Amino acid sequence: MLFRVDPSSGLPLGEQIAGCVRGAIADGSVRAGERLPSAREVARSLGVNMHTVLRGYQQLRDEGLLELRRGRGAVVTGEASPRRAQLADQARALVSDARALGLTDGEVIALVKASLTGG
Amino acid sequence: MTMSPTPRRTLVAAAPALVACGAVLVTYLSLRDRLPDRLATHIGPDGSADAFDSPGAFLAVIFGVQLGFGALFAYLVHWIRSVPGQQRVLAVIGGGAAVLTGWMVVALLRANAAVGGDAGDVRFSGWQAVVGFAAAAVYGLIGWVLCGKNPAHVEAQPTATATATAPRLGLRDTEVAAWSRLAGSRTLPALGIVLLAVGLVIGVTAGWPSGLTSLVPGGVMVLLSGARVTVDRRGITVTPAVAPWPRLNVPLERITEASARRVDAFRDFGGWGYRARPGASGIVLRSGEAISARLTTGDAFVVTVDDAATAAALLNTLADRRRADGG
Numbered sequence: 001m002l003f004r005v006d007p008s009s010g011l012p013l014g015e016q017i018a019g020c021v022r023g024a025i026a027d028g029s030v031r032a033g034e035r036l037p038s039a040r041e042v043a044r045s046l047g048v049n050m051h052t053v054l055r056g057y058q059q060l061r062d063e064g065l066l067e068l069r070r071g072r073g074a075v076v077t078g079e080a081s082p083r084r085a086q087l088a089d090q091a092r093a094l095v096s097d098a099r100a101l102g103l104t105d106g107e108v109i110a111l112v113k114a115s116l117t118g119g
Numbered sequence: 120m121t122m123s124p125t126p127r128r129t130l131v132a133a134a135p136a137l138v139a140c141g142a143v144l145v146t147y148l149s150l151r152d153r154l155p156d157r158l159a160t161h162i163g164p165d166g167s168a169d170a171f172d173s174p175g176a177f178l179a180v181i182f183g184v185q186l187g188f189g190a191l192f193a194y195l196v197h198w199i200r201s202v203p204g205q206q207r208v209l210a211v212i213g214g215g216a217a218v219l220t221g222w223m224v225v226a227l228l229r230a231n232a233a234v235g236g237d238a239g240d241v242r243f244s245g246w247q248a249v250v251g252f253a254a255a256a257v258y259g260l261i262g263w264v265l266c267g268k269n270p271a272h273v274e275a276q277p278t279a280t281a282t283a284t285a286p287r288l289g290l291r292d293t294e295v296a297a298w299s300r301l302a303g304s305r306t307l308p309a310l311g312i313v314l315l316a317v318g319l320v321i322g323v324t325a326g327w328p329s330g331l332t333s334l335v336p337g338g339v340m341v342l343l344s345g346a347r348v349t350v351d352r353r354g355i356t357v358t359p360a361v362a363p364w365p366r367l368n369v370p371l372e373r374i375t376e377a378s379a380r381r382v383d384a385f386r387d388f389g390g391w392g393y394r395a396r397p398g399a400s401g402i403v404l405r406s407g408e409a410i411s412a413r414l415t416t417g418d419a420f421v422v423t424v425d426d427a428a429t430a431a432a433l434l435n436t437l438a439d440r441r442r443a444d445g446g
Contacts, residue, residue: 002288002429004296029426035360037299037347045297045351 001030001037005046013048014055021060025076025085032081036066036074063088124207124267125200131262132196132213136189139221140182146225147178150232158231159241168241181224185217192216202389202396203269211262219255223247285376287439288432297351298433301360302424303344303404311340346402348410348424350434355412357402357422367393367402369412369420371441377412377434379427388421410434 001024005016024030036042039057043050057074060066065080065088098108147154159168160177172180192213199206226247234240290296314337322330345360354370384406388394394403401421403409409423410430424430 001300002296002298002433004290004294006291006294008293035301037349041299041347041349042297045299045349045353046295047352048295 001034003042003046005048007048012055013052014059017042017046017053017056018059019089021056022063022065022085022089025065025080026082026089028082030076032076032078034076036076038073063091123200124203124270125197128206128210128266129193129196131265132192132210133189133217135214135217135221135258136185136192139217139224140185142221143178143181143185143224143228146228147174150228153232153235154228155231155234155236155238157238159227159238159243162227162241162243166243166245168238168243171238181220185220188213188220189217199386199389201386205389207263207266207269210266211259214262215255215259218258219251222251222254226251285378285435286428286432288429288436290436290440295352296433296437297349298430299347299349299351300424300426300430302346302348302357302402302422303360311337311342311344313337314340344404346404346422346424348402348422348430350410350430350437352437354437355410355420355422355434369414371434371438373414373416374412374420374434374438375415377410377431377438379431380409380411380421381407382409382411382421382423384423394421 001021003017003020005013005020007013009016011019021030021036030036036057037045039053040050042048042053046053057066057068060074061068065077065085067075067077069075094112095108098111103111154174156173157171158174158177159170160172161168161170163169192209196206196210196213199209227243230241230243230247231238234242288296314333316337318330318332318334318337320330321333341361342359346357347360349356349358352371354368354372354374356369357367358364382388382403384391384403388396388399388401388403391403391405394401398417399419399421401409401419401423403421403423405423407423408425408427409421410427412420412431412434414420
């Protein structure tokens, strides 16, 4: 699993780290059940704050891709398929596109809800 | 350029099996008239016979075992030719085992002939076994000398052809990167845990000194069967998957170039675990893909792990960057 972050880019580092893991799940180089290095190890490797890495990992947990266990590190969930990781990526793209258009959070949720009921 | 010792060592390993078969055949033919119809083929711990068979079946089994093991050891000697130290030991063990078996079978045939008719009366002195082992040991010494010295330099491992030559990972100047992956098998740690559990049960029921015989190898197996391999600004770091210690680190300044290659654990390194041999050392937990880092000393440091190509590319990029920084 390759982590690469660019501190000079506008994107928060935690988000960049989450993006690396999502990409690795999406392209199949990391599979369900695989154990990722702990947030502390990643932080030491990249020379960033551990809480930054944890923020990225927590984001992945909220997306259902990662399971965080105290003392046991981060494990890719059984549901984390490449398609699922791509879906999480698309959701992020939707949000950033909506923000670029000046939509509020409420409007984004309303948009998704409308798609859900319409489907 | 020294000649390969392999042909000679193949002879040391396999010739005694042929000689033993010849000796058994000659002994059988010369004693034939005095042998019982059913031979005593196995001797119990008290020195009397406890298994019987017809001479034909007995000889067929003995020839099969001798020739089979002779062929097996000849093959092994050939197979492990890139690790000359172990090749020599294998050759001597193969030859010595054939001497021991041959000796015992000849002695058994003579014991059968000595009773004149009833195989049930066959007695076999424990001394025969002692003499047999002594003969095997003497052959071991002679064979050891016949094997000849190990060649000083084995040509760079023939199986270790590079699958990718020094690629780089494109990183922007402001980018930082790290690579991490678990290496090793899933079965070994499971086996280790079973051993630990058995050790606990033995410890509780039969006392802790007995339990230790299972607990210690179990613990070692769990500790060393899985490893986390990390490549980052600190170089290559290998730690057990389940503990942060012991930690093995090769810093970037000691690495000149890295590549991905395939290793055969037994053939290239003579086994599994932390391996060190002239010209190469490393963590070898299985055969297959591995990161191979050429060090400033000229030696190679090898870690078996999947996706080694990515790790090697990152390693090269990080080492370049370090050199460019004037490090």
